[in-house]
Amino acid sequence: MPEPIQLETKDGLYLPEADLWLDPHRKKSCAFVSHGHADHFARHDQILTSTPNAHLLRVRYNVTPTRLVPLNFHQPHQRKGFTILLFPAGHIYGSAMIHLTRKRDGATLLYTGDFKVRRGLTAEESVFRRADTLIMETTFGKPQFVFPTITEVSGDILNFVNTALEDGATPVLHAYSLGKAQEALAILTEARLPAVLNPATAKMTTACREAGAGLPQPVVFKGTVPPDTCLICPPNSLHKEEYKHVHNPRTAMLSGWALTPGARFRYRTDAIFPLSDHADFPGLLEAVNRVRPKRILTVHGFTQEFATELRRLNHDAWSIDGEDQLELALRV
Template sequence: MPPLIEVTHPRGIYLPEADLWLDPHFGRERAFVSHAHSDHVARHGLTICTEITHQLMVVRKAAKKAGIVVSPQMREVFEWEGWKIRLLPAGHITGSAMLHLTRKIDGATLLYTGDYKLRQGLSAERCELMQADTLIMETTFGLPKYHFPPAEDVIAQMLAFVRDTLRDGGIPVLLGYSLGKAQEILCALGDEGLPVMVHPSVAQITEVLAPHLGKLPQWRLFKADEVTGHVLVFPPGSKLELPKMRTAMLSGWAIQASAKYRYGVDLALPLSDHADYPELHETVEMVKPRRIYLVHGSTREFAAELRLRGYDARALGKEDQLELSLSAH
């Protein structure tokens, strides 16, 4: 068996042999960017990402003065120095990708999931996993209590909320992040025949993504004095005050019982663009890795559980924090 590809975490995930950072928060020489959520977008010398992610980075002004951008087609084998690189659909948001690396000299492999989900969404390609010796995966929802209901059920509840509110003469406001959740909501409204008004940030991103999405409803920019009879799609935290409005938040965190009160909304629906706990286990079973590194959320708990099941699993980045706190004393 070839030696595993080395993974380190000096303030971000770094593959020293390939001199490549994975979703770094700071500008780096060479980086893979899995998708265009703001916490992953910084300016790098060389960026590997999908074409859609690149377009989103440009529209979100993150790619200003960007260095070289390399955008291989999804699933295409891309030879890069001593490596074979493949981008695979991550199922998280439109254009999101996983990174699969093969070291040419001995065939050692690595899969980095980035943010992902296995369930089929409406606005992102279905996730495709590939076997790898080393797996770096996100565990945002890595506790047993995080088990999402089927997305069809959640969307049916969302549509019922919309219809009931309109029937009562109210204004339904659906809250979801401008990139990702907002497009998922719009796709879910595609066949409903209801006019939609959106926040400017949702409009900006939906314009870029429309060619990659299925049927969308009739949508236009929000105009307060013409709002009657419309469904509104806004990002969370919008300071919107309209008479007779009712709000529904769409987020994986709605799985927590207190979500409705915490978000201050009339309804909280657990529509997630991340893998839930059973999907995380399914991922490990399908990738069959020899070593697993966990990032985001409940990394320590999930690592402990995987070790009980016989895997070599570790929380990535947490060791550094431990060292820092020890050296500070």
């Protein structure tokens, strides 16, 4: 059995043999950037990323094209004795997992970045590849997080929108500008409900379209919402000056955190729906079953809880930052 691919975790995730960082927060010489959310991005000298996400990074963060190494999904890339492959992560449009194979002995590693297993309406369907080592995000790594199907949650959102319109209110869907907003737009478009988007969200939607996403041309919000139309804008934005002419708004937040008690009050919205771009607890377990790893490291969210659950299921699983690392250190 080959030795595991080396991993250092001191200042983020680093693969010394491949000289490659994985979604580091601080600027590095060469890093894989899994997707376009800000908590996974920094201005690295060289950025390995998916071809669609390379476009999103250019638009969103003004990244100089010479710093980008865009890789097509499923297309091998050679680096320092490793074969690298990117697979869709299903999180948001362009999001990728990275799979490395050490050529001299065939050792493998998969880093998921943010991902979901269920197919959404806008992101590419996730593809899992077997690997000896799995590094996975566990944002919703507790058994209480079981999301309804996209059909169920879309139905609830559309009910909310239609009821608001019937009541003479303006339905407002609060969604982050990259990912959730495009998902909301796709849900409304399928139901032939028109929407206007705040400028930043419209810009990201256009960027996704340019990168290949099947989305309609966005209509930009310019201070008023036409009749029988929905507004899509980021959370907590309605108090801003540019929204003061929105007539009788009725708000809903779209977030996986809807499944936690009191979520609607925390977000201060009239409703909240569990539309998530992350895997729920069964989805996380399914990812492990598909990858069939020999060891698992958990990052983000309920890392220790999920690693504990995996050990209960006889996996060699540890959180990357948790106190169980002490146990891991004693073990090796």
